[in-house]
Amino acid sequence: MSLRILVVGCGAVAQRLYGQPLQQLEKAGLLRVAGLVDPVASHAAAMRSRFPSATTHADAASALATTRPDVTMVLSSAHLHAEHTLLALQAGSHVLCEKPMAQTSAECGRMTAAARAANRILAIAMIRRFFPAFAQFKALIESGRLGTLRAFEYREGHKFEWDVTTPAAFRRRHEGGTGVLFDIGPHALDHLAWTFGPLSVVDYADDALSGIESNLTMRVRSTRCPGSIQLSWDNPLTNELRVTGDRGEAVLRIDRFDQLAIRESDGWAVIPVTADFPADLAAAGGRRLSPRSYVQAMSCQIVQVLRSIVLGEAPAVDGESGRRTIAALEAGLASAVPLEMPWLPQRERQAFAQLHWNHTR
Numbered sequence: 001m002s003l004r005i006l007v008v009g010c011g012a013v014a015q016r017l018y019g020q021p022l023q024q025l026e027k028a029g030l031l032r033v034a035g036l037v038d039p040v041a042s043h044a045a046a047m048r049s050r051f052p053s054a055t056t057h058a059d060a061a062s063a064l065a066t067t068r069p070d071v072t073m074v075l076s077s078a079h080l081h082a083e084h085t086l087l088a089l090q091a092g093s094h095v096l097c098e099k100p101m102a103q104t105s106a107e108c109g110r111m112t113a114a115a116r117a118a119n120r121i122l123a124i125a126m127i128r129r130f131f132p133a134f135a136q137f138k139a140l141i142e143s144g145r146l147g148t149l150r151a152f153e154y155r156e157g158h159k160f161e162w163d164v165t166t167p168a169a170f171r172r173r174h175e176g177g178t179g180v181l182f183d184i185g186p187h188a189l190d191h192l193a194w195t196f197g198p199l200s201v202v203d204y205a206d207d208a209l210s211g212i213e214s215n216l217t218m219r220v221r222s223t224r225c226p227g228s229i230q231l232s233w234d235n236p237l238t239n240e241l242r243v244t245g246d247r248g249e250a251v252l253r254i255d256r257f258d259q260l261a262i263r264e265s266d267g268w269a270v271i272p273v274t275a276d277f278p279a280d281l282a283a284a285g286g287r288r289l290s291p292r293s294y295v296q297a298m299s300c301q302i303v304q305v306l307r308s309i310v311l312g313e314a315p316a317v318d319g320e321s322g323r324r325t326i327a328a329l330e331a332g333l334a335s336a337v338p339l340e341m342p343w344l345p346q347r348e349r350q351a352f353a354q355l356h357w358n359h360t361r
């Protein structure tokens with residue numbers, strides 16, 4: 001039996017990351033894309049070119065009523081995730097919700113409560129859980145091979161070049177904007193909490209004035225060790241997670257599926273990356289995939305959601321994990337101070353501090 005899918009939001013992530021794997025899984029008989037929702041008809045039409053039998057809709061409520069999906073994929077702009085997820089759960093559909101799960105942890109709490117009440121799966125999309133090198137890095141940390149961990153450093157910065165189809169992420173936060181914190185932040189914090197244990201925020205600084213931030217730094221504590229995080233929407237950074245312990249050091253490339261290295265007493269060595277994930281719905285002994293592309297990682301992520309529905313397995317990231325990530329982002333915002341910018345003249349640094357959003361609010 002193939003599960004009926006409703007896609008809510010047919011913008012960049014739907015077209016670039018979901019379209020191809022959904023099409024392949026439909027062809028393999030695992031699912032059928034029954035409906036596509038987007039108020040912008042050209043966005044829904046772009047997705048429909050892959051799924052000619054799907055119906056298109058301008059709003060989620062009427063689409064849920066007419067398509068009666070088994071799974072709703074919430075791929076709309078971030079500020080709509082809570083609304084669309086609640087609608088889908090109330091209509092009796094399981095949900096895969098893109099990151100960020102919501103704008104506040106209170107919204108996340110309502111979403112997890114609704115999933116419990118409806119007895120439906122609420123999975124949060126965290127594609128990096130399906131990057132083989134990330135899974136092996138986590139196993140390496142848990143193996144104790146690096147000894148007692150001292151600290152980790154996480155740096156991720158790119159010149160923003162994701163071809164969004166709407167400006168939603170760039171609005172002010174209270175108008176639904178994500179800034180880099182709620183854009184890359186959920187990926188980073190989910191990954192770090194998954195690897196090192198629950199995080200608490202020590203301090204947080206960003207460069208937002210009246211708008212949203214493009215750069216931030218954060219220090220956190222985890223169960224295993226303290227860590228620092230730097231994220232940027234406009235500065236290319238080293239894009240790596242580096243951890244040091246008293247017996248060695250390991251480095252993971254954040255933008256690669258298969259790059260992991262370890263330094264022990266005899267120097268640096270590359271670790272072969274072979275971790276794999278289920279690629280079909282066989283209960284045991286089925287096909288597995290070690291992704292080397294976003295499309296393959298997305299395919300594994302979707303399959304895991306289907307497996308959680310059909311086989312009763314746990315989703316990779318459930319609503320409660322998603323809520324904890326958003327709570328950590330909120331804790332950062334609550335303690336926000338202006339980012340240090342030592343390259344500015346003293347006079348401009350003072351003016352920036354005066355104009356910082358958390359100073360003026």
Ligand SMILES: NC(=O)c1ccc[n+]([C@@H]2O[C@H](COP(=O)([O-])OP(=O)(O)OC[C@H]3O[C@@H](n4cnc5c(N)ncnc54)[C@H](O)[C@@H]3O)[C@@H](O)[C@H]2O)c1
Nearest residue numbers: 009010011012013038040043076077078098099164165166
């Ligand atoms: N996992 C990843 O790596 C990844 C990558 C990019 C984006 N995302 C996430 O996916 C989400 C969408 O991002 P995007 O880049 O596709 O943005 P986008 O702006 O290109 O797409 C959003 C889409 O939602 C549609 N929309 C707006 N109002 C709607 C409504 N009421 N009902 C249904 N659809 C509606 C818009 O018309 C648009 O087509 C964001 O939350 C973003 O953080 C995740």
